[in-house]
């Protein structure tokens with residue numbers, strides 16, 4: 001098999017700048033998982049159907065399995081590993097809400113869910129239930145029936161708005 | 168007063184899952200690791216005339232190619248009498264997707280390219296795809312040993328069914344059919360294996376029982392069990408689809424053994440759909456007889472299940488839908504003939520709601536009888552529901568069962584009786600009930616053991632073979648340990664799964680973990696307390712019987728000031744050469760002589776839970792679309808160790824069993840090729856689809872379960888399915904006999920009903 005020519009990819013991931021040498025056919029998911037060791041983004045299908053690979057590209061949720069790495073040249077990518085405060089290691093309030101409100105079972109959908117919830121709450125800090133469900137409609141969860149995921153996002157919204165204390 | 172049990176403590180593993188730190192199998196990599204790919208049969212039934220791997224072997228970067236020639240030839244099947252599957256097909260393939268050869272290479276791409284270079288000469292054989300066609304005269308035979316392609320026949324007869332019909336006032340026959348459903352756990356199957364030069368194999372893979380996997384793999388690799396180490400790993404869902412042995416782990420281990428390097432195999436979503444397990448399709452014929460007052464008097468059910476190409480858990484899968492029925496309702500005369508039939512389709516296992524057509528058929532019969540006898544659906548269920556102290560027809564004693572309480576809980580909350588009589592047109596309400604076992608006889612691997620050891624600073628290590636597929640089993644045993652020991656939960660570390668360290672555990676099969684593994688953990692903690700009290704008695708100058716342990720301190724009952732921290736007790740013990748290690752071992756009280764086919768009688772399980780659900784729907788008669796307005800679910804799970812987690816299981820059950828199972832989910836086929844193997848084509852419920860769910864936990868403390876706990880969650884998946892189907896029937900005025908109830912079927916049924924009404928008028 002002939003090795004295709006590689007390109008230089010400049011990417012900011014979780015606040016850190018990288019210049020990576022990658023084959024042009026690589027997806028962002030492959031680059032994150034294999035080149036950078038960021039395995040928090042999952043490959044539930046590889047074909048756009050499940051949302052477990054969701055990361056934020058310049059603040060917007062995107063399916064990393066359908067995104068060619070070369071297409072996001074120069075972009076800023078946030079993965080689940082970059083959400084918790086890197087310095088004190090504490091969970092981000094959305095992560096903490098998912099833990100406290102029992103929104104996590106097997107956890108395979110969780111990174112994509114939490115990042116999608118972050119994009120929603122950044123844009124709309126007090127979404128109603130229907131808006132939450134709509135925002136999460138591209139994220140498959142087979143375990144929870146979504147009930148406690150919705151609870152988690154609502155709890156996160158209340159905590160972020162300062163309406164409720166984090167214990 | 169309990170400190171941990173009954174409290175909705177956030178699960179510890181979820182912190183790792185929320186941050187991406189939790190490692191699933193495909194996230195793991197070892198130095199020098201190779202990548203594997205599998206060659207699968209493109210034909211549903213064919214003889215393998217020649218498998219030529221020479222071109223694949225010659226490809227640069229390929230490190231090993233294996234076929235049946237490299238395999239031990241040991242066949243897999245859960246029982247001695249069901250061993251019918253070789254992990255690499257030797258001379259015949261029986262379904263599209265069956266494993267023929269595998270490659271280990273430097274990269275995934277090279278492995279895939281090499282697979283494409285393997286030349287196979289096939290002689291195609293006639294194939295059969297439907298269980299009723301497969302048992303017909305002249306059908307192609309799939310296994311030489313199986314006449315009429317019958318893989319399993321479970322015959323059960325209690326009382327005298329033929330003589331009982333005469334005493335019935337209402338007798339009715341029904342036929343229902345369901346298509347296959349698919350697990351669609353979000354994590355695709357994956358295996359990482361490493362065979363080293365000591366002859367030890369380390370394996371990571373999603374699984375529902377590390378010890379069962381270790382034994383199966385040891386058999387296939389012809390190694391002692393002690394040489395196979397199944398490791399702990401995060402697991403992305405199971406729902407019954409990770410339960411037995413799969414070729415994946417054998418193939419990966421064999422490639423590693425051949426190359427002496429770690430090998431990782433990651434299935435595609437499509438491979439996960441066709442080459443692990445699928446649900447059974449079923450055809451169920453039932454005849455139910457009732458007395459005038461609504462007493463269920465006689466039942467005769469025949470079920471044909473499409474088992475696919477191999478046995479897997481065959482005898483269990485053939486029995487479980489019957490068992491869930493006989494645990495739910497009292498009946499003096501009952502006959503069951505369950506047939507699991509071989510077809511040229513992928514292998515079937517048990518899935519969360521195993522047997523939609525079976526379970527919903529029962530509830531359909533109850534509603535039809537209620538109507539004929541002038542009762543309402545609640546009354547007929549209360550009349551016939553088994554309860555605490557009863558026996559099932561096949562002689563299981565029921566130590567606890569709050570059946571009536573769960574039925575009343577959902578009936579009242581939903582105002583069922585009121586709505587049953589008057590709802591607007593095209594609205595409907597329905598109820599379903601089911602009882603699920605907490606474990607069943609599993610022979611020498613039917614029990615669990617646990618150990619507790621202590622650090623000099625008072626830290627606690629709990630060692631248990633439990634596995635967590637996402638349902639929270641690790642949290643359950645941690646809460647039980649914290650409660651039973653009297654130590655803050657954060658002070659306890661858990662080592663789970665890892666088979667070279669943990670003692671035997673039955674695994675997350677048949678909803679046994681809470682009751683069986685939980686009891687082993689409880690006993691280990693009680694044993695540790697006894698030993699700690701012996702040591703502390705000297706320190707506190709008190710007698711061991713007068714001591715108590717709470718909040719990490721040992722103290723004299725009644726005088727909490729006379730206390731000593733756990734760390735000090737541990738150290739005093741060490742000074743005397745006494746390292747405290749608690750042991751607990753638990754075997755459930757089941758009849759080990761009970762056998763699925765030869766002897767289906769005797770105590771099946773140590774405990775039985777109960778679930779009841781009510782569902783309210785509105786059907787659009789123009790589109791056939793079902794709008795689900797509300798779901799009420801109530802569950803006797805014994806003591807809820809963690810109520811929010813039990814609710815989570817209930818919610819998930821409503822989604823998978825009820826909403827997905829009755830409205831959406833079915834596999835589509837063309838000549839044995841599964842057409843919807845991906846999320847885009849196989850519809851599972853999404854967040855906006857789900858109705859509001861109102862959960863009610865009804866705790867009937869079980870005498871055997873740890874702190875009174877038993878199975879939690881599965882009952883709801885099943886009974887919600889039944890309630891969905893009955894609600895739709897109530898809305899459209901007739902039952903739909905095919906599952907799932909997709910819009911086209913809803914419309915066809917409405918049209919057919921209107922047609923008959925026109926003729927009648």
Ligand code: FES
Pocket residue numbers: 042043044045046047048049050051052053054063064065066
């Ligand atoms: S992996 Fe499923 S959408 Fe990307």
Ligand code: FES
Pocket residue numbers: 103104105106107108109110140141142143144353403404637
């Ligand atoms: S928690 Fe398992 S898929 Fe969502």
